[in-house]
Amino acid sequence: MKIAFFDSGIGGLSVLHHAMKILPNEEFIFFADEDNVPYGTKTREQVLSYVEDAFKFLVSQNVGAIVVACNTATSAAVRAMRQKYSLPIVGMEPAIKMALDLYPNQKFLVTATEITIKGEKLFALIDRLNARKFAELKSLSPLVEFAERMEFNSAAVENYLRGEFAPYDFKNFSSVVLGCTHFNYFKDTMKKILPPHIKFLDGNAGTLNYLIKLANLKSETAKKIPPVEYFYSGRRVTSEKELARLEKYLRRLDDMYFI
Numbered sequence: 001m002k003i004a005f006f007d008s009g010i011g012g013l014s015v016l017h018h019a020m021k022i023l024p025n026e027e028f029i030f031f032a033d034e035d036n037v038p039y040g041t042k043t044r045e046q047v048l049s050y051v052e053d054a055f056k057f058l059v060s061q062n063v064g065a066i067v068v069a070c071n072t073a074t075s076a077a078v079r080a081m082r083q084k085y086s087l088p089i090v091g092m093e094p095a096i097k098m099a100l101d102l103y104p105n106q107k108f109l110v111t112a113t114e115i116t117i118k119g120e121k122l123f124a125l126i127d128r129l130n131a132r133k134f135a136e137l138k139s140l141s142p143l144v145e146f147a148e149r150m151e152f153n154s155a156a157v158e159n160y161l162r163g164e165f166a167p168y169d170f171k172n173f174s175s176v177v178l179g180c181t182h183f184n185y186f187k188d189t190m191k192k193i194l195p196p197h198i199k200f201l202d203g204n205a206g207t208l209n210y211l212i213k214l215a216n217l218k219s220e221t222a223k224k225i226p227p228v229e230y231f232y233s234g235r236r237v238t239s240e241k242e243l244a245r246l247e248k249y250l251r252r253l254d255d256m257y258f259i
């Protein structure tokens, strides 16, 4: 099946990267809305209109399912897209259930973009899981632009993260939930700053498990690399330079995978 992965930018590559490891028999389209990234600091209406345009394009590519590999777009637009289209649509959800299951009765820090942190969807999830006592919320929107510039461990990134993490006493926390797909690129920098017991949790595996169920796919350990077509805001990426840029992100994700 041809499956689309959609994000505001290169964050969604972290979900695609995982999919390439466990779904070798499918074909992928990766759509990064590079003309409009970042989404997290825009209005919900703006994000909805970007997502509408992206979906129009992706549906015209005859995909069998769309993974919204972006927590922000999921928060602002996934419900509307499900009302409009009948193909399987899978969104992202911050890994709050995972934090509670793995580390019961311990606090955790949910990091995401401004839109996700302020969104009703996150509050509904926290309430549904009875997690108010344990979940602290922190917007780290500027990381999206650092990631787009391929700046992962500069002094500026480190100083920014040190400042944002400073108010928390991490002795009492089990983990940091990466509620934005762009944040996976910063695990080594975060690890350097945070105490060694802090774990990083993301929603990638959960999202793909749901996709596998919904689209009836067969998962196995990949022995070959499945084909991927890359698009920036609907334009096919063909230049050597841009393909090399995307490849660099994927190699960085190889390094982040086991942190």
Ligand code: DGL
Pocket: 007, 008, 009, 011, 012, 037, 038, 039, 040, 041, 069, 070, 071, 072, 073, 092, 113, 116, 144, 179, 180, 181, 182
């Ligand atoms: N990667 C997106 C997410 O998971 C957001 C990035 C943005 O702000 O554009 O939330």
